Structures are given as structure tokens and as C-alpha cells.
Amino acid sequence: MTPTERRASFSLASIFGLRLLGLFLVLPVFALEARRYPGGDDPALVGLAMGVYGLTQALLQIPFGIASDRFGRKRVIVIGLLVFAAGSFIAASADSLAGLLIGRALQGAGAVSAAVTALLADLTRDSVRTKAMALVGGSIGLMFALALVAAPALSAHIGLAGLFALTGLLALIGVAATRWWVPAEPRHAPGAARGRWxxxxxxxxxxxxxxxxxxxxxxxxxxxxxxxxxxxxxxxxxxxxxxxxxxxxxxxxxxxxxxxxxxxxxxxxxxxxxxxxxxxxxxxxxxxxxxxxxxxxxxxxxxxxxxxxxxxxxxxxxxxxxxxxxxxxxxxxxxxxxxxxxxxxxxxxxxxxxxxxxxxxxxxxxxxxxxxxxxxxxxxxxxxxxxxxxxxxxxxxx
CATH class of the missing domain: 1.20.1250.20 (MFS general substrate transporter like domains)
Structure with a gap:
């Protein structure tokens, strides 16, 4: 890899990892901690609050991907991470399960995975692309394993609200990394020549x-x-x-x-x-x-x-x-x-x-x-x- 490719790979893998670490930290303890909120005695509502993230994520991946083609990758990544952070802070301040549900849905609305991987593809050659993608994939696996170890201890000290606040903070760090660490986009990335859907x-x-x-x-x-x-x-x-x-x-x-x-x-x-x-x-x-x-x-x-x-x-x-x-x-x-x-x-x-x-x-x-x-x-x-x-x-x- 060239220095620019290494910088792109590690910076974008870090952004992916920071975002997913926040998500994974919540998952092992969410079902147990949510019972303490008003409405937490309804298993169906708890399950909905836990899974609604995936639904909004699925609905918005394609629009975010199209937007990254038209308006630029980094701009879309920053917007998505800010939406994700807003959802995290809403969930952190929630005093009911309904508030948690709204926060989780907004977290999922920050669907930046396509824009991140597209930018990584823009910044790497074909010959090293799989290695670059492996760094992103590796960040997912490592964050999952780290969350399994850290979540119970963190939850005992800062609770579910604290975990969501930490998630929002990690997303804001990701915004800073996107602005100042990720290399500049190639000029041709959101190219003028448009393919057909x-x-x-x-x-x-x-x-x-x-x-x-x-x-x-x-x-x-x-x-x-x-x-x-x-x-x-x-x-x-x-x-x-x-x-x-x-x-x-x-x-x-x-x-x-x-x-x-x-x-x-x-x-x-x-x-x-x-x-x-x-x-x-x-x-x-x-x-x-x-x-x-x-x-x-x-x-x-x-x-x-x-x-x-x-x-x-x-x-x-x-x-x-x-x-x-x-x-x-x-x-x-x-x-x-x-x-x-x-x-x-x-x-x-x-x-x-x-x-x-x-x-x-x-x-x-x-x-x-x-x-x-x-x-x-x-x-x-x-x-x-x-x-x-x-x-x-x-x-x-x-």
C-alpha cells in the first residue's frame, strides 16, 4: 500500500470501528437494562426498540449511497455520523422505552456504511482493495469482541444512558477523523458521467x-x-x-x-x-x-x-x-x-x-x-x- 492508501484504510476502518463499538457496547445489556424504563415490561416493545436500528439502517443505506455518488463521500459520512450521534444522545436522555425507541431509530438513520466503503474503494487500487476492506471487516470483529468484554463492566458503572452517551461521543470523534484524518476525495469520485440505476x-x-x-x-x-x-x-x-x-x-x-x-x-x-x-x-x-x-x-x-x-x-x-x-x-x-x-x-x-x-x-x-x-x-x-x-x-x- 502507498502511504495514502494506508492512511485511508486505517482512518476509515477506525471510523467504522468507533461507530460499531458504540452499537455493540449497548447490545449485550440492552434487554436487561431496558426493563428499568417505563414500558420496559413489554418484551415486544423492548425487542422493537432493540431492532428498529436495523430497519431504519436498511431503509436508508441506498439513499445515503446515492447521495455519496452525487454530493461527495466525506460530506455524506459527516452528516450520517451527526445523525447517529443525535440518536445516541436522545437515547441517553430518554426517560421511557418510547424515547429509547426514537433514539435507536435515529441511530440507524445515520446509514454511512455504503459511503465509507465507497470512499475506501475510491482511495485504493484494485490490487490492495481486499486488504483495505479486510481492515474495515477486522475492525468490526475486534469491536464486537471488545464490546462483549467491556459492556457488562461499563454498564455497571455508567448504566445504559452512559453507554448511549459514550456512543454519541465516539460518533463525534468519527466526524473529526473524517474531516481531518481521512485523505481528500479524488476529484473523479462523484464523477460527472452518470451511470444508470x-x-x-x-x-x-x-x-x-x-x-x-x-x-x-x-x-x-x-x-x-x-x-x-x-x-x-x-x-x-x-x-x-x-x-x-x-x-x-x-x-x-x-x-x-x-x-x-x-x-x-x-x-x-x-x-x-x-x-x-x-x-x-x-x-x-x-x-x-x-x-x-x-x-x-x-x-x-x-x-x-x-x-x-x-x-x-x-x-x-x-x-x-x-x-x-x-x-x-x-x-x-x-x-x-x-x-x-x-x-x-x-x-x-x-x-x-x-x-x-x-x-x-x-x-x-x-x-x-x-x-x-x-x-x-x-x-x-x-x-x-x-x-x-x-x-x-x-x-x-x-
Missing amino acids: SDLWREPDLLRLNFGVFALHSVQLAMWVAVPALLVQAGLPKERHWWVYLPAVVASFVVMGAVLFPMERAGHLRAALRGAVGLIALTQAGLLALALSGAQAAAWGVAPLAALLLVFFCGFNALEASQPSLVSRLAPASLRGSALGVYNTLQSLGLFAGGALGGLAVKALGSTGLFAITLLLSLAWLAVSWGVKPPPPGGRPH
């Missing part, structure tokens, strides 16, 4: 990658409906689950650096994509086998689950790096933000579908039925991804 729906590989991110995050959230219970069943108390999550996330970064980047340099990014999807499917098959083993699986202890989660995070982190990299190359340059807006919308919808359908599947079919469904979805995704073609050299300029 319909072009995004005529490119089969973009459709395949959009399905891929939907499947990835559906499987991710659905499996986490049952994985914590399996860890408890294996003898690991819930307050120690991070003992498994954190080493798995960190080790997966090492594996990704040793395998994915050399494969990309050798021109085998498509094969790496297929292999990563295969790892997701392999994880679901392993979890299904453990669920079918029932009480016998509990006697094996935590080791099989830890190994499966390592395999999952290896595939997950590789896909979080390679898929948006491929989207940025396959989309016309003048529609890059729009294409990533569609991609991130499908990501948000996948999170929503995985959580909702995962809960229904466990309730109706148990963990065995859940992992059978996630395995079938992963295999369908593997079949769809098989047709992805290598991107043209230098991406699509028009």
Missing part, C-alpha cells in the same frame, strides 16, 4: 454478491440464537463466552492474512470467495452434528465448538473483505456508492431476517432444525457464488 440490476455478479451478504448475515445472526446455549450446555458460563469468541476472532485474522491476501495477489480471489463460503457451510454442518448428538456433545466440552467458531470466523472475515471489494470493482465507478448502498441494505435485511427467523426456527424446530436451515442456506449460497467471474482489470470505469 438499472445497470446495477443487469450485472449478474452484483446480484450474486448481494445474495451472498444477505445469506452471510442471516446465517451469522441465526446461528447466534443457538450457539450461546450450546456453549452453556458444554459447561462454559455465559460471562466467559468471550474466552471462545475473542481468540477465535483474533486467530481468524492471522489465518486470513496468511491465506486470503496471497491468493488475491496470485489472482485467485474468486477461489478464495468460494472457499470462504465453503467454510461457512462446513461450520453449519458441524453445528448440526453437535446438535444431533444432544447430551453426548455436552460430554465433549467446549473444544469442538471453539474449533467450529474459529472456522466460521475465518470464512466470515474473508467474506467481509472480499465481497465488498468485488462489488466496488464490478460496479460502474459513477454508481459505486449506489451499488454498495444496495449491498449494505441486503446486509441489514440479512441481520433482521436471521434474528427473526432464527428465533422462530429454534422455537418450532429446536437447534437441530435451525442448523439444518442455515446449512441449506449456506449450500444454496455456495451454488450461487460458483458463477462469480473475476472482475475486469481496473474495475468498471463508467
